Amino acid sequence: MPSMVVNAYNRVVPGATATPALDAIPLRTRGCCQPVAPRIPGPDADECAAIFRALGDTTRLQMIHMLAEATEPICVCDFTAAFDLGQPTISHHLAKLREVGLIVSKRRGIWTFHQLNPEMSPAAREVVALLH
Amino acid sequence: MPSMVVNAYNRVVPGATATPALDAIPLRTRGCCQPVAPRIPGPDADECAAIFRALGDTTRLQMIHMLAEATEPICVCDFTAAFDLGQPTISHHLAKLREVGLIVSKRRGIWTFHQLNPEMSPAAREVVALLH
DNA sequence: TCCTCACATCGATATATGTCGATCGGTTTC
DNA sequence: GAAACCGATCGACATATATCGATGTGAGGA
Numbered sequence: 248m249p250s251m252v253v254n255a256y257n258r259v260v261p262g263a264t265a266t267p268a269l270d271a272i273p274l275r276t277r278g279c280c281q282p283v284a285p286r287i288p289g290p291d292a293d294e295c296a297a298i299f300r301a302l303g304d305t306t307r308l309q310m311i312h313m314l315a316e317a318t319e320p321i322c323v324c325d326f327t328a329a330f331d332l333g334q335p336t337i338s339h340h341l342a343k344l345r346e347v348g349l350i351v352s353k354r355r356g357i358w359t360f361h362q363l364n365p366e367m368s369p370a371a372r373e374v375v376a377l378l379h
Numbered sequence: 380m381p382s383m384v385v386n387a388y389n390r391v392v393p394g395a396t397a398t399p400a401l402d403a404i405p406l407r408t409r410g411c412c413q414p415v416a417p418r419i420p421g422p423d424a425d426e427c428a429a430i431f432r433a434l435g436d437t438t439r440l441q442m443i444h445m446l447a448e449a450t451e452p453i454c455v456c457d458f459t460a461a462f463d464l465g466q467p468t469i470s471h472h473l474a475k476l477r478e479v480g481l482i483v484s485k486r487r488g489i490w491t492f493h494q495l496n497p498e499m500s501p502a503a504r505e506v507v508a509l510l511h
Numbered sequence: 512t513c514c515t516c517a518c519a520t521c522g523a524t525a526t527a528t529g530t531c532g533a534t535c536g537g538t539t540t541c
Numbered sequence: 542g543a544a545a546c547c548g549a550t551c552g553a554c555a556t557a558t559a560t561c562g563a564t565g566t567g568a569g570g571a
Contacts, residue, residue: 299431
């Protein structure tokens with residue numbers, strides 16, 4: 248069975264018989280650009296990007312790490328003490344994490360405790376597992 | 380061996396003998412907030428957050444997915460055709476991905492080809508693997 | 512030599528984001 | 542009921558970011 252040449256989009260190039268190595272990039276004719284490509288479905292990509300964006304802030308990343316390590320929910324005042332940031336800022340970051348479904352919050356008397364969302368999406372769970 | 384009560388930071392609470400469940404959060408005294416917590420080392424957290432931030436844009440996430448699926452490097456004009464964005468914008472996104480070490484670029488005649496960085500950091504590699 | 516093409520860079524602009532101070536609502540304690 | 546405390550929300554501000562048009566650069570082709 249002869250190997251087939253595929254282009255950058257995994258499409259078979261008719262007539263080609265060898266698979267070029269990275270250091271021998273195949274010749275292209277000018278204006279060869281093609282709009283066809285494997286794409287993540289739009290909504291999935293947006294949701295995934297939103298999760299990454301939520302983790303793209305050092306403070307929020309630390310928060311998720313702490314929650315992943317903790318054996319109990321953590322309250323806002325704990326985070327306020329742990330990070331050199333004001334309480335409204337901490338609250339803002341927690342809201343961001345809640346919006347993308349990474350954490351859930353539970354009011355208990357005076358305090359609001361936060362924990363990793365037990366019903367987190369599988370994709371999110373895999374990412375968080377990398378931080379543990 | 381008696382079970383020990385630990386607080387949100389995994390510190391043992393002296394005198395307590397039971398491990399509270401999530402629905403029975405232990406009493407706290409007012410103003411109890413503690414700054415102690417497991418933290419990711421600063422530089423590591425910053426680097427990790429930078430990678431997540433790079434992936435926190437739908438276009439860049441699609442780019443990484445395409446590169447992970449592709450069997451050959453992809454040139455800028457391919458991305459320009461695939462996304463409804465101008466060429467400077469595509470170039471900007473590729474530069475962002477290059478800055479955090481997710482991709483490398485190689486000039487070949489007229490075209491500049493891009494591929495996933497073979498020397499990507501282990502952490503980055505794990506994240507990218509999730510997108511494949 | 513001059514033109515064309517692919518890509519990078521620059522400047523500008525609109526939007527998003529992180530942070531703070533001030534304030535408000537709800538709960539516990541006195 | 543008043544005071545103290547925790548946390549959310551609002552408005553403001555500075556910075557970061559995504560995007561575009563215009564221009565620069567370097568390689569090939571006519």
